[in-house]
Amino acid sequence: MSTESLVPLPIVLPLFGAALTVVLGRSRVAQRVVSIAVLTAMLVVSVALLAEADQEGHVVQVAGGWSAPLGIALVVDRLAGIMLVVSTVVLLAVMVYAIGQADAERERIAFHPLYLVLAAGVSASFITGDLFNLFVAFEMMLAASYVLITLGGQPDQVRSGMTYVVISLVASTLFISVLALLYAATGTVNMADLSVRLAEVDPGLRAAFSVMLLVVFGIKAGLFPLFFWLPDSYPTAPGPVTAIFAGLLTKVGVYAIIRTQLLMFDTPEWLGTTLLWVAGSTMVVGVLGAIAQDDMKRILAFHIISQIGYMILGLGLLTVAGVAAAVFYVIHHIIVKTALFLVAGLVDRRAGTSRLSEMGGLVRSAPVIAALFAVPALSLAGLPPFSGFLAKFALVDAGLEVDRWGIVAVSLAVGLFTLFSMTKIWAGVFWGERDQEPTRTPMVDGRFGAPVWMVIATGGLVAASLAFSIWAGPLHELSLRAAGDLMDPARYVDAVLGGRP
Amino acid sequence: MSIVLALVTAVLFACGSWLLMQRRLTRIIIGIGLLGHGANLLLITAGGPAGRPPLIGADPVSSLSDPLPQALALTAIVITFGVTAFLLALGYRSWQITTDDAVENDIEDTMVARRAADGPEGPVDDGEPTTSELGEM
Numbered sequence: 001m002s003t004e005s006l007v008p009l010p011i012v013l014p015l016f017g018a019a020l021t022v023v024l025g026r027s028r029v030a031q032r033v034v035s036i037a038v039l040t041a042m043l044v045v046s047v048a049l050l051a052e053a054d055q056e057g058h059v060v061q062v063a064g065g066w067s068a069p070l071g072i073a074l075v076v077d078r079l080a081g082i083m084l085v086v087s088t089v090v091l092l093a094v095m096v097y098a099i100g101q102a103d104a105e106r107e108r109i110a111f112h113p114l115y116l117v118l119a120a121g122v123s124a125s126f127i128t129g130d131l132f133n134l135f136v137a138f139e140m141m142l143a144a145s146y147v148l149i150t151l152g153g154q155p156d157q158v159r160s161g162m163t164y165v166v167i168s169l170v171a172s173t174l175f176i177s178v179l180a181l182l183y184a185a186t187g188t189v190n191m192a193d194l195s196v197r198l199a200e201v202d203p204g205l206r207a208a209f210s211v212m213l214l215v216v217f218g219i220k221a222g223l224f225p226l227f228f229w230l231p232d233s234y235p236t237a238p239g240p241v242t243a244i245f246a247g248l249l250t251k252v253g254v255y256a257i258i259r260t261q262l263l264m265f266d267t268p269e270w271l272g273t274t275l276l277w278v279a280g281s282t283m284v285v286g287v288l289g290a291i292a293q294d295d296m297k298r299i300l301a302f303h304i305i306s307q308i309g310y311m312i313l314g315l316g317l318l319t320v321a322g323v324a325a326a327v328f329y330v331i332h333h334i335i336v337k338t339a340l341f342l343v344a345g346l347v348d349r350r351a352g353t354s355r356l357s358e359m360g361g362l363v364r365s366a367p368v369i370a371a372l373f374a375v376p377a378l379s380l381a382g383l384p385p386f387s388g389f390l391a392k393f394a395l396v397d398a399g400l401e402v403d404r405w406g407i408v409a410v411s412l413a414v415g416l417f418t419l420f421s422m423t424k425i426w427a428g429v430f431w432g433e434r435d436q437e438p439t440r441t442p443m444v445d446g447r448f449g450a451p452v453w454m455v456i457a458t459g460g461l462v463a464a465s466l467a468f469s470i471w472a473g474p475l476h477e478l479s480l481r482a483a484g485d486l487m488d489p490a491r492y493v494d495a496v497l498g499g500r501p
Numbered sequence: 502m503s504i505v506l507a508l509v510t511a512v513l514f515a516c517g518s519w520l521l522m523q524r525r526l527t528r529i530i531i532g533i534g535l536l537g538h539g540a541n542l543l544l545i546t547a548g549g550p551a552g553r554p555p556l557i558g559a560d561p562v563s564s565l566s567d568p569l570p571q572a573l574a575l576t577a578i579v580i581t582f583g584v585t586a587f588l589l590a591l592g593y594r595s596w597q598i599t600t601d602d603a604v605e606n607d608i609e610d611t612m613v614a615r616r617a618a619d620g621p622e623g624p625v626d627d628g629e630p631t632t633s634e635l636g637e638m
Binding site for chain 2: 132135136139143146147150153155156158159160161162163165166169170172173174176177179180181183184187189231232235292293294295298
C-alpha cells in the first residue's frame with residue numbers, strides 16, 4: 001500500500017467510526033472502544049503522512065479517479081501534516097478526558113458519533129485541496145459542533161448556542177457567496193488551479209476576494225473585530241467540548257487563512273500591514289477583555305482571541321521566518337490551550353464553580369490540579385523555558401528581522417498582561433479563601449481530586465507541551481520547511497496539477 | 502447573468518441581513534434562510550445565463566450552462582436545510598425555556614457591564630441579572 005492511499009483515511013476513519021458508534025449506541029463500552037481505536041489509528045496514519053510529506057514535500061490523492069482540477073484533490077503538505085498530527089493528539093487526549101469524566105449527563109449516546117464527525121471535519125479541512133470541499137469540511141465540523149455545544153439543552157447553553165450557530169451560519173453564507181464570485185471569475189474551485197488563474201484576474205478584484213476570504217475565516221478564527229461571539233459561547237459547553245473547541249476550531253480558521261492567503265493570492269505589502277494591524281488589535285482587545293472577567297473559563301476564552309493575534313502577526317510579516325513562527329505558535333497554542341481548558345474543567349468539578357470569587361485555596365486541597373495548571377499557564381504567558389517562550393521568541397525574532405518594532409512591542413506588552421491574567425486565576429483559584437459559597441456542591445474523588453483518567457489526559461497534554469520545548473529545535477526546522485513551501489505556491493501547484501498549467 | 506436574478510439576489514441579501522439584526526429569534530431564523538437562498542442563487546448565476554439546461558443532447562455542448570455550480574448549489578442547499586432544521590429545534594427549545602422568543606443579553610456580559618457602572622468601590626452585587634437588564638440593547 002503506497003502512502004498516497006493513506007491520504008483519505010483521516011477523513012474516512014472517523015466517519016466510519018461515527019457510523020459504528022451510532023449502531024453500538026446501546027453499549028457505552030463498545031462506543032468508547034471504537035472512539036479510542038479510531039482516534040489512535042488516525043494518529044498513526046497522520047504521523048505516517050507527516051513523515052512522507054516531510055520527505056516528498058506533498059502527498060496528493062485525487063478522489064474518484066478524476067485528475068485535478070476536475071477531481072477533488074486531497075493534499076497533505078508539511079503544514080497539513082503538522083496540523084493533522086497535533087489535532088489528532090489533542091482529539092485523543094480530550095476523548096480520554098471525556099471518558100474519564102464518566103458523567104451520564106455529558107456522555108450521552110450522541111456524544112461519540114458527534115465527536116468523531118467533528119474529528120473528520122477538522123482533518124478534512126486540513127487536507128482538502130479544493131475550496132468548495134473546504135466549505136463542506138467546515139460545515140461537517142460546525143454541524144457537529146452546533147449539537148455538541150447545546151448537548152444537554154440547558155438554558156444558558158441554548159442562549160449562547162444560538163449566538164454561535166447564527167454567527168457561524170452567517171460566515172458560511174458569506175463563504176458560499178465568495179465561492180460563487182470566485183467561480184464566476186475563474187471557473188474553478190480547486191485551490192491549486194485558483195492560484196494559477198487568479199494571477200490573471202484584475203488586481204482590484206483579486207484584492208476583494210482576498211479580503212472577503214479573510215473576513216469569512218476571520219469570523220471562524222475570532223479575529224478583531226469579528227471575535228465577539230467567542231467568549232459568550234465557548235464557556236457554556238460541557239468541559240471536554242469547550243476544550244476541543246478552544247484548542248482546535250479557531251485554529252482551523254487560522255489554518256484556512258494561512259493556506260488561502262499564501263497559496264491563492266500574491267499577498268501584497270498592504271495586506272501584510274493590514275494583517276499586522278488586525279493582529280495587534282486582536283491581541284490587545286483579547287487580553288484587555290480577559291482582565292475584566294470573573295469566570296475562569298471566560299478569562300481563558302478571551303485569551304484564545306489574544307493568542308490568535310500572535311499567529312496572524314507571524315503571517316502578516318510575510319517572510320519565511322514569520323510564517324514559520326506562526327506555524328510554530330499554532331502547534332504550541334493548540335496543545336497549551338486545550339490543556340488549560342481541561343484544567344479549568346477539573347477545577348470546575350473540584351470547586352463546584354468556575355467563578356474566581358466563589359473559590360480559593362485549591363493549592364492545598366488539590367495540589368495536582370494546581371501543578372497541572374501552573375505549567376500551561378506559565379507557558380501561555382511566555383515564560384522560559386516553556387513552549388510559549390520559544391514560540392514568542394521565534395515571532396519576535398522574525399518581527400525584528402524586518403524591522404516591525406511597533407508590533408513586536410505590542411506583542412511583548414500583551415505577554416505581560418497575559419501573565420497578569422494568569423496570576424489572577426492563580427490567586428483566585430489556588431490561593432486565598434472563598435468570598436462566596438459556590439452554586440453547586442464540589443465533587444471530590446480519588447487521590448488527585450478528580451477521576452484518574454481525567455488527570456492522565458490533562459497530564460498527557462501538559463507533558464506534550466513540555467516535550468515541545470525539549471524538541472523545539474527540530475520542530476522549528478520543520479516549521480521553517482513548511483513555511484518555505486507556503487511562501488512558494490508554485491510547489492503546491494506543481495504537486496497537484498502535475499506541472500500542467 | 503440576468504438583471505432579474507441579480508436583483509432578486511440583492512433583495513434576498515438585503516432582507517436577510519435586516520431580519521438578522523432583529524431581536525426576535527423567529528425573524529433571525531427566517532433571515533438566515535433568506536441569506537442562504539441569496540447565496541445559492543448567486544452560486545447558480547455563476548454558472549452562466551439562465552435558460553440553457555445542461556442536458557446532453559438538448560443543445561450543442563458549447564452553449565450549455567456550466568453544471569458544476571448547480572451541483573455546488575445542491576450541496577449548499579442540503580447543508581442549509583439541515584442546519585435550518587436544527588436552528589428551528591433550538592429556537593423551539595429556547596421558547597420552551599423562556600416562553601418568549603426574544604434573544605437575551607449574555608449574563609456574564611451584563612454582570613461585567615454592571616461592575617463597570619458601579620466602579621471599583623461600588624457595591625458588589627453578583628446576584629443573577631434582572632430581566633430588564635438582560636433585555637437592554
